[in-house]
Amino acid sequence: MDKHELRVMALTGGLLSIFLFAIIYNAFSRKIDVPTCVPYTGVFKKPHIKKVDDLNYEVYAVAHMWSYDPDEITIPSGSTIDLYLTSLDVVHGFNIVLKGVNLMAVPGGVSKTTITFNDPGIYRIVCHEYCGAGHQYMMGKIIVTDKR
Ligand code: CUA
Numbered sequence: 001m002d003k004h005e006l007r008v009m010a011l012t013g014g015l016l017s018i019f020l021f022a023i024i025y026n027a028f029s030r031k032i033d034v035p036t037c038v039p040y041t042g043v044f045k046k047p048h049i050k051k052v053d054d055l056n057y058e059v060y061a062v063a064h065m066w067s068y069d070p071d072e073i074t075i076p077s078g079s080t081i082d083l084y085l086t087s088l089d090v091v092h093g094f095n096i097v098l099k100g101v102n103l104m105a106v107p108g109g110v111s112k113t114t115i116t117f118n119d120p121g122i123y124r125i126v127c128h129e130y131c132g133a134g135h136q137y138m139m140g141k142i143i144v145t146d147k148r
Contacts, residue, residue: 044086055079063105064088066134068125074143080116081142093129096142104129120146 043060047069050058059081062069075081085094087105094103096115103111117123127138 058082061085063092066138068140071140077120077144077146082114085111090131091129092131093127095126095128097124117144120144
């Protein structure tokens, strides 16, 4: 190994150390964290299902790593849900399998849709936007009962 090679290696090592130090220093000194932000805090502070009348519901749902809140919604068949959805951290998906409902839960924003469930059954909700290590476990369900 000649001395040019050694010099290049030393320079590379030195630069790498500086970059690593800068990244670690910034991560700790600025307390970098995933932002948490819920718009319209009044309704989303506590995610909930609001019964408007026997066949109309409003759902205020919050997605976060790696679940939905609420993660289970039970309604009688024939019901209509006004769904308001936001995210606490990163972009998540909200796909109601068999219903063709395909929403994004975006931090700082609210997605809204209206869905009617005429057939009783269990409708699975899956996150279809990659959101980190627990993405594949992120799911919920809507249980549509046949009693009215
Ligand atoms: Cu949430 Cu993928």
